[in-house]
Amino acid sequence: MNELKSLQLGENTIQSFIAAANLGATYVEFDVQLTKDLVPVIYHDFLVSETGIDAPVHTLTLEQFLHMGDNSSTSSQKSRPASPTRSSANNKSSLDPLAKRGRSYSVDITPNASHSDLAERMKHTRTWKEKGWKANTRGAFIQAPFTTLEQMFRELPLTTGFNIEMKYPMLYEFEEIDLDTYAVELNSYVDTVLAQVYELGGKRNIIFSSFNPDVCLLLSFKQPSIPVLFLTDSGCSTVGDVRASSLQEAIRFASRWNLLGVVSAAEPFVLCPRLVRVVKESGLVAVSYGTLNNVGENVRAQADEGIDAVIVDSVLAVRKGLTEREGERNGEASADGVVGGMAS
Incomplete structure (x- = not known):
């Protein structure tokens, strides 16, 4: 039974996103990078290491990337x-x-x-x-093959929105992971992903997000129709770009360039839920992410301050907790406004 409790679907897999959608997630969040032959693929880290070597995603062709997944x-x-x-x-x-x-x-x-x-x-x-x-x-898991952005569009129901996190290293990250050169120029990266999104997106609800401020700027400049969120860990780790160094700087950056809002690590919102209102009073959408959001009490504290969405792994557990809370208040089950947010 203990093994079953730890069972999880692999991150960034078609199966995990379908399960999240079935459990009530309004959006699914995933990471998009480009292979060497300019194909958008779904993968979290800059280095693919499942086979025992460190291979940057951008140095692999699509065939090589999918084979490493196999x-x-x-x-x-x-x-x-x-x-x-x-x-x-x-x-x-x-x-x-x-x-x-x-x-x-x-x-x-x-x-x-x-x-x-x-x-x-x-x-x-x-x-x-x-x-x-x-x-x-992490624990017993259901593994699945690596996948592409095109597969995401074709296999997930149109009713499931996409929060597409654009993964492109910032200058300080090049040094951290020893990326001497990057095979894909920044404009080409953004243009390639945008072209596929416009080709396959249809009427699906889509949001872009990125930790890279320059990616957010290009997305905002190049297209007017898809909202952009700025991701920040709000000082939870050391970064080499002042725009990404704190929640305050994230609010300043997003406001200046008319982005939709800020997606912050949950830590500051959990420690001081009032910060949710600070973001919203700046005219921005407030979203949080991180393992702290898998605790129902933490999500409820943010919900009480008006958080627009939370990104969680344990969709069912958090949704159940909020639904029970709403039922106690209103005599009915309705938590769509919050957990209906996003699942990673």
């Missing part, structure tokens, strides 16, 4: 016997543990072994050394 499958594939309908050549996979097998979409019966295998393979990578974990590997 190779991140672990002992679940090795342990399953080959189907009797396969040819003897294909049945080599049942004897050769290195032979390529199809990726499983179901839970492995030995999730801990799967997790330890992946951890062993990744332990020498920069991401694992710095964090001690990778987004898809």
